Amino acid sequence: MGQTILITGANRGIGFALATELLKGGHQVLAAARSPAKAVDLAKLRAGNEASLAVLELNVNSEKSVAAAAEKVRALSGGLDVLVNNAAVFPEEGDESIFGMKLEHFREAYETNVLGVIRVTRAFVPLLEKGKDPRIVNISSGAGSIAAKDDYRYYAYAASKAALNMVTRGLAAEFRPRGICVVAMTPGWVKTEMGGPNAPLAPAESARAIARTITKLTMDKSSLFLERTGGEVEYGW
Numbered sequence: 001m002g003q004t005i006l007i008t009g010a011n012r013g014i015g016f017a018l019a020t021e022l023l024k025g026g027h028q029v030l031a032a033a034r035s036p037a038k039a040v041d042l043a044k045l046r047a048g049n050e051a052s053l054a055v056l057e058l059n060v061n062s063e064k065s066v067a068a069a070a071e072k073v074r075a076l077s078g079g080l081d082v083l084v085n086n087a088a089v090f091p092e093e094g095d096e097s098i099f100g101m102k103l104e105h106f107r108e109a110y111e112t113n114v115l116g117v118i119r120v121t122r123a124f125v126p127l128l129e130k131g132k133d134p135r136i137v138n139i140s141s142g143a144g145s146i147a148a149k150d151d152y153r154y155y156a157y158a159a160s161k162a163a164l165n166m167v168t169r170g171l172a173a174e175f176r177p178r179g180i181c182v183v184a185m186t187p188g189w190v191k192t193e194m195g196g197p198n199a200p201l202a203p204a205e206s207a208r209a210i211a212r213t214i215t216k217l218t219m220d221k222s223s224l225f226l227e228r229t230g231g232e233v234e235y236g237w
Contacts, residue, residue, distance in 0.1 A: 002027035003215060004077050004131065008060055008120060009087030011039035013192035014139065017207035018084065023049050025211060030073055032058035060087045060116030070123040079130030082214055085117040086139045090157050090194045098155060105156040113160035114167060121171065128180055135217045136175070138168045140184040140225065148235035165225060165237055172223035181222040185210065188228055
């Protein structure tokens with residue numbers, strides 16, 4: 001029997017590819033998007049998977065939207081096995097000097113990439129506690145590694161992902177007594193709107209590895225920063 005898995009930001013990129021891959025594995029997928037009416041690819045995907053794919057409206061920056069999505073999931077499935085916090089923004093160009101960076105870029109990145117994860121996690125933990133072997137997967141990035149930082153690129157995005165990594169460690173410690181596994185995971189450099197055309201990985205390739213890893217995660221992995229294939233990142237936090 002498949003697992004019930006919620007993915008935020010599932011309308012494009014890695015989120016959409018992961019939803020597609022998980023459906024192939026026989027899982028119940030809850031694909032969350034800020035504007036489902038504009039999610040054309042998700043609508044097409046659902047056309048052939050009505051019984052196993054539900055499309056939800058969920059804006060991670062809105063408490064009201066998150067709460068409404070949690071209620072809908074409660075009505076649909078009653079519980080949740082995996083929460084994939086995938087929704088994220090990359091607000092800057094990427095090569096700005098600190099003197100040229102707009103401070104608003106930092107606020108925007110933190111609002112979605114950190115506070116958005118916290119909003120969603122708080123709303124869905126009660127449903128995870130009703131699931132089997134509950135897991136929270138926070139999609140992070142190697143750009144968030146402080147240990148590996150040796151340039152000044154991606155100031156806002158990298159800082160938000162470093163903060164997300166810290167939040168992940170805290171959540172893992174807090175939720176361990178509840179039996180909830182919490183990890184940070186880097187999908188690799190993926191050819192998406194965020195990753196750009198020069199990235200070596202196709203979304204489907206990254207998603208296949210992520211799907212295999214998250215569906216088999218166990219508590220011994222909780223609190224770790226993982227590659228999409230399940231091993232710990234070599235460069236560290």
